[in-house]
Amino acid sequence: MSTTEMPSAPDFELERSAMRHLADAQMNVELDTGDMILNLGPQHPATHGTLRLVVRLDGERVIAADPVIGYMHRGYEKLTEFRTYPQITTLINRIDWLSSFANEVPFVHAAEQLMGIEAPARAQYIRTILTELSRIATFVLFLGEMGLQVGALTPAFYGFRDREHVLNLIEGATGGRFHPNFNRIGGLKDDLPWGWVSETRQVMQLVLDSCDQFEDLVVGNEIFLSRTRGIGIIPGDIGTAYGVSGSNLRASGVDWDLRRDGVPYLAYPDLDFKVWTHAAGDSFARYWVRLQETRESVRMVLQLLDGLPAGPVMAKVPRIIKVPEGEAWVETENPLGQMGYYIVSKGATGPFRVKIRSASFSNVSILPWLLRGVYVPDVVTILASLYFILGDIDR
């Protein structure tokens, strides 16, 4: 029987090419000094939560990095084995807590597939609108907060301020700013309130203005450019081999968006939108792609509002939800990347096994490869540009 083995020390390798890349930033005479082990985290302003990065430094240069995760591990996959489906939607709201509506969607969709129910068209549209609003809320915060990580104090406040408007919208529709818990198997809990559509249009205009402001303030700033260009380049094929997804992958030139390329879900087949990619694959590219995707999401929301069908928001579902036996896999393009749920059901009121595939888990797994040979300030830039949420990594 496999015994629990004591973990051995991490085995770091030295990449000569990474060292050569930094040669011109060093003095020609290599001083023979020892290495220093620095703990970034788990309490650290740069790690976005309780992520611990153990880095081995030579001066200011990282020789090797080992992320230690699990400080926020709540055991969701075990918990789902003892919960009913409606109870689980409460849990999974909290995986990616910045765009929490988007977490519920693939799970509910998978359960609906197993049950053979399809949510009515209006519910699909409203779900899409709320998902895109979550995406906008997350990305607007990212645009501001990456400036903060690079050192500019002001964009972060603008990010929070503009995000508030979107959160007010989500609260107006669902009752909750952060954890709406609005999806039900078969549709939604409620219809939209009166006047919500016109207010959303106004807020979307505000978001577009805010994107322009970020473009002026941050993207146009030379210091920001010199801090992010060429930093943390992820080649497309390495990214896919690690499972990096979402805007991170599109910033490396891989033209893959599950809203367009995957199994059609929600109202995306009816929409006309552009998938933004950038060839560079560095931190600036990731920022730029998210900026463009925010604008694209605004256009999508406006299209959805124009085409919002009338009708019920809830299909006919039995009162006690029992999902028939079977397995289902649904993946969606969440703001952080590809999120998927593999549900194994045995016909009970709750699932037998749920595998939660969260985007940030794979996005962060590339860090040991990515951080070799970078400077300490670049570590912060790279962490900020990958944009992970701890709840998404640790589940």
Next chain:
Amino acid sequence: MNAVALTTLGIEIGWGAALAIKTLVILLIIPAGALILGYVFLLKMMSHMQSRLGPMDPGGFHGWFQLIGDGLKFVQKEDLMPDGADRKVFAGAPAVVLISTFLVFLVIPMGPDLVVKDLDIGVFYALAVSSLSVIGILMAGWSSANKYALLGGLRAAGQLIAYELPLLLAVIGVVIQAGTMSLNGIVVAQQQQSIFGIDWIGNPYILTQFVGFLIFLIAAQAELTQTPFDMPVAESELVGGYHVEYTGFRFLFFFMGEYGTAFAFSAIAATLFLGGYALPWVDGDLANWIGPLVLFAKLMLVAFLMFWARFTFPRLREDQLQAFAWKFLIPLGLANLLVTALFKVAF
């Protein structure tokens, strides 16, 4: 503030009393300066630029008491020292930083007679003494027994030494134009010289030495370890850099040192480039009375520019920072020096 000044007020004082008054003024000016700069720029201007209000409650009117309350809070905190810290060095570091700030004020003139000691080498002395703070920062970084502090201290050492040179080069242009290193002499030169015949505004050196002014501002920003040059204190990486282990009144010393030095550098910039305490048409005793206010106004203008840059820009990485100093600012300063010398000889 020598005996001459006070006799104009009709009061006779001896040298002991004069010395005491001077000491008192210097000792008070640093906390006062730090408080004013901190409140106006850090708490209020930054907040409004970031679409928020800043402190509003303490003291009733727009939270003016906030920093004083913070100071009092710091003073009554427990004096903690990390276990592995070098106790004497740890305790001495803030004192070194603060003392170097006090020493700068000895030569800044607030009026024709309101200067503690008008040294002939005033500018040279001011720059030399302000670079003592580098030692204090290194002491803090080393003795904290903390890797983050060590990184911050090392970054600070490289940065602060690198930016001393552009500072100096910027100032030398002014010295060449004024013909003297004494700060009072520089102010008088600005007041009384004329620009190609136009003399009703005097000759504030910002007009002819605009390159020098820019270099001085940038180098001063780096000397103060303010964004975009705050690698040593990178909040989002090193959580505080060299002063991460300091709490209580030791941290208060660092805080006062930082903002007091900002005050001092703004005063030096105002003196060197904007004409200091002087208004071109004011002379004599009136200059003694309104001099401090004029200097204060000009100083606040310079500080406004510095803090505005602080809240807007991201920070440069250490190697980029060094490259900027050595490969751009110093050649530019040398060029400025050359052009100034040519003009001085030609005209």
Next chain:
Amino acid sequence: MPEAAPPTAEAPAPETAEAPAPETAEAPAPETAEARPDPVHLDLLDRIERALPGAVIEHGTACGELVIRVTNPSWGPLAGVARSDLECDYLSFVSAIDWAPTPRDGGDDAGGDTSAPVQPTEMTFGVAGSAGRFQVFARVQSTARGWGATFKVDVDETNPLVASWVGVYPGADWHERETWEMFGVRFDGHPNLRQLYLPAGFEGHPLRKDFPLLARVVKPWPGLVDVEAMPEEAAAVTAGGDGAGDGAGDGAGGGE
């Protein structure tokens, strides 16, 4: 050799294995649109058969997604085949399923909790079947071609061992560490199999069905208790049990 699932070539209804996971009506959208038509599944199966003859034991669809069960020895080469022959450059995840029935007691049922779902007590298997209790499953996708497949492999219950995919998909590193940590499945060829989420030296494998959900063992489900007494009654009880201040509280809200 490939087990004979009804090889419906043209029928729009998805092919179903006779495994105990009959496809009830799934959502019509994924089937009719351009997403995953059957020819793609057949193409993928064909390519695997050509590259690794005899590797596929069984296959099925999980609501339109292709699920393939392969033999244990072929799991290692399967990574390379997926990467090259199937053009699947993207690794989605690697994890495991424990098919043992969810226990009633020792699980969430400590103290007679009635709200937890009642799962069947016999061990049954899902799409594409299984040989035993543990299965490792992984999903790979192709960003260029837009298809993907889920692979399952049986692992021995007493000595769960399977080849590692780290050489082909470096991202499998963390996924396999998590699978080992949660299920106890060892991955042969993984450079450094150690804890990922849990503290080093943690004993046990939490996602196995015989590992209890500790929260409920330590403390009963708060929803079990009866409604807490009204304040007057609670006060009366406390006043009645005058001298024994601490013991009197158990009439009111004993589940505290």
